[in-house]
Amino acid sequence: QVQLVQSGGEVKKPGASVKVSCKTSGYTFISYGISWVRQAPGQGLEWMGWISGYDDSTNYAQKFQDRVTMTTDTSRSIGYMELRSLRSDDTAVYYCARDRDMPGNDFWGQGTLVTVSS
Amino acid sequence: NFMLIQPHSVSESPGKTVTISCTRSSGSIASNYVQWYQKRPGSSPTTVIYEESQRPSGVPDRFSGSIDSSSNSASLTISGLKTEDEGDYYCQSYDSSRRWVFGGGTKLTVL
Numbered sequence: 001q002v003q004l005v006q007s008g009g010e011v012k013k014p015g016a017s018v019k020v021s022c023k024t025s026g027y028t029f030i031s032y033g034i035s036w037v038r039q040a041p042g043q044g045l046e047w048m049g050w051i052s053g054y055d056d057s058t059n060y061a062q063k064f065q066d067r068v069t070m071t072t073d074t075s076r077s078i079g080y081m082e083l084r085s086l087r088s089d090d091t092a093v094y095y096c097a098r099d100r101d102m103p104g105n106d107f108w109g110q111g112t113l114v115t116v117s118s
Numbered sequence: 119n120f121m122l123i124q125p126h127s128v129s130e131s132p133g134k135t136v137t138i139s140c141t142r143s144s145g146s147i148a149s150n151y152v153q154w155y156q157k158r159p160g161s162s163p164t165t166v167i168y169e170e171s172q173r174p175s176g177v178p179d180r181f182s183g184s185i186d187s188s189s190n191s192a193s194l195t196i197s198g199l200k201t202e203d204e205g206d207y208y209c210q211s212y213d214s215s216r217r218w219v220f221g222g223g224t225k226l227t228v229l
Contacts (some may be wrong), residue, residue, distance in 0.1 A: 035218065037163070045155070045163065045208050047218035061217055062119075095162055104174040108162035 002026040004096055004109035011115045012086050020112045022079040022096035029077040030054045032099040036070065036081045040092040051079060086116045120144045122209050122221035129227040134199050138224045140209030141191040150212040152192040154183055157223070158205040166207075167194060204228050
């Protein structure tokens with residue numbers, strides 16, 4: 001079955017970077033892209049961007065364009081999201097989500113809590 | 119860019135029907151597909167409706183979606199409400215560059 005398993009929670013200081021991984025299984029990695037969505041405490045869902053599993057093309061939200069890099073390791077079926085120059089308002093749960101398939105199913109990771117605090 | 123505007127909260131009794139709206143601030147609601155996600159505390163989002171009115175496998179037919187061009191809005195309707203339907207619901211669409219846009223979310227209380 002399709003699974004997306006994310007890396008564990010992180011605590012970072014302001015100005016640092018964080019790299020969250022999303023280990024996928026149960027499907028052909030290059031056939032689907034991965035989106036990254038975050039939710040800050042008490043806030044709504046916020047889309048950060050998308051990366052193709054096929055050719056590593058990316059589409060970033062304008063808000064994160066200068067601070068985020070999404071990559072993949074197709075040999076290990078892993079997607080990565082790196083966010084730089086962290087601020088306290090980057091404290092959030094970060095989710096990866098696989099593109100929807102033809103029956104309409106999408107799959108999400110369990111979420112990774114990133115806490116930014118001095 | 120446009121916004122998707124949702125009511126902050128709705129509440130209804132078990133067994134009843136509730137409708138959550140999602141109004142697009144500019145541009146046509148019909149220009150890009152709308153999806154609806156359920157988000158419960160401590161859980162990952164799950165899709166309840168995609169492409170305006172399609173249900174993923176496993177989502178009961180109590181959930182339905184539609185759009186209304188006259189009000190430039192999408193709607194999620196849940197009939198036969200159950201306590202397990204409680205949670206936050208988010209609409210989502212795309213801009214012209216295929217970037218996702220989320221609504222602010224609607225808290226559904228089933229009481």
